[in-house]
Amino acid sequence: xxxxxxxxxxxxxxxxxxxxxxxxxxxxxxxxxxxxxxxxxxxxxxxxxxxxxxxxxxxxxxxxxxxxxxxxxxxxxxxxxxxxxxxxxxxxxxxxxxxxxxxxxxxxxxxxxxxxxxxxxxxxxxxxxxxxxxxxxxxxxxxxxxxxxxxxxxxxxxxxxxxxxxxxxxxxxxxxxxxxxxxxxxxxxxxxxxxxxxxxxxxxxxxxxxxxxxxxxxxxxxxxxxxxxxxxxxxxxxxxxxxxxxxxxxxx
Numbered sequence: 001x002x003x004x005x006x007x008x009x010x011x012x013x014x015x016x017x018x019x020x021x022x023x024x025x026x027x028x029x030x031x032x033x034x035x036x037x038x039x040x041x042x043x044x045x046x047x048x049x050x051x052x053x054x055x056x057x058x059x060x061x062x063x064x065x066x067x068x069x070x071x072x073x074x075x076x077x078x079x080x081x082x083x084x085x086x087x088x089x090x091x092x093x094x095x096x097x098x099x100x101x102x103x104x105x106x107x108x109x110x111x112x113x114x115x116x117x118x119x120x121x122x123x124x125x126x127x128x129x130x131x132x133x134x135x136x137x138x139x140x141x142x143x144x145x146x147x148x149x150x151x152x153x154x155x156x157x158x159x160x161x162x163x164x165x166x167x168x169x170x171x172x173x174x175x176x177x178x179x180x181x182x183x184x185x186x187x188x189x190x191x192x193x194x195x196x197x198x199x200x201x202x203x204x205x206x207x208x209x210x211x212x213x214x215x216x217x218x219x220x221x222x223x224x225x226x227x228x229x230x231x232x233x234x235x236x237x238x239x240x241x242x243x244x245x246x247x248x249x250x251x252x
Contacts, residue, residue, distance in 0.1 A: 004101075005116035005133045012112050021105040024078075027054070028157040029103075037105045040086070040151040047147040048110035049089070049138060051099030052154030054080040061165035065219075069165070072219045076173040078102045078158050082150045089148035091139060101134035103156045106141075114140050170219055171226040178230020 011020065021037050023029055030036075033052075040050050056077040058066035070079050078100040090096060116133045142148055163169070 003118055005118040008101075008116045008133075008137075009118070012108070012115070015108050018108060019105055020108055020111060022101060022103075023156055024102045024158070026159045026161070027102050028159065030155065033154055033156070036151060036154045040149060040154075041105065041107070044147070044149050047149050048107040049104065049141055049146060049148035050106070050151050050154075051080075051089075051104040051138075051148070052151050052156065053082060054078050054100055054102045054156055054158050056158045056160050058160045058165045060162040061160070066165065068219050069170070073170050073174070073223050075100075075177075076170055076223075077160055077164075082152075084152055086152050087150040089142060089150060091142040091148075097150060098135050098138055099150065102158055103154065104134070104138075110141065110146055113144070167219065167222050171222050174223045174226035175230040178227035178232075 008022075011022075019038065019041050021034060037050055037052075041047070044050075056066075056070060056079050058069070058077075061069075069077060074080075080097075080100050080103070082097050087097070089098070091098065114137055116137050118133075138148065
């Protein structure tokens with residue numbers, strides 16, 4: 001079956017090695033990449049998840065545009081930075097560092113206890129740019145008590161083709177983010193009720209807040225407006241199918 005999540009689940013099913021190391025087909029890895037991940041797995045015996053930095057490289061894009069994109073739209077291009085030292089993943093912090101799928105490793109035995117969500121992975125929808133299946137996968141592992149480490153010295157260069165180094169791609173990506181954000185389940189708790197109310201207000205005020213009749217086009221403006229539009233129109237998706245993955249686990 002098509003879709004990145006299906007491919008990842010298939011790899012989990014057939015893998016025979018102790019450690020599975022993953023990247024994307026548009027990434028360039030350093031020569032000691034595998035060695036450093038294996039060294040980290042040997043050093044942190046109680047950990048099951050390991051990840052490294054991802055730095056986007058924009059092919060043919062204006063240098064100033066690329067610098068702004070790295071800063072203002074990092075998730076759209078899978079940019080992930082954490083520093084020069086190994087860092088344990090604290091997923092319960094206010095701003096947790098959760099890695100991307102372009103550069104990570106998992107112990108096979110632990111990884112098989114979970115599955116990637118095929119309804120939100122790349123290729124899961126014909127026209128929408130949905131993603132984040134690896135983020136949800138990592139969070140499930142961490143929530144279940146598995147330990148994760150961010151490993152210094154394992155960076156990959158993420159090659160961004162010229163057709164993605166555009167405002168149109170930024171808009172498409174964050175529209176998908178907004179769609180998924182807007183489908184967070186309603187809850188009787190006052191926290192989720194307040195969150196939904198704030199989202200509704202944001203969607204209705206976004207045009208006024210983000211620009212006048214002829215707004216200046218910029219990456220932050222396109223990012224915020226596209227997320228608001230996606231959240232506002234999230235009801236157009238099949239909500240029931242999007243809320244639960246193939247194993248019956250709640251996605252959001």
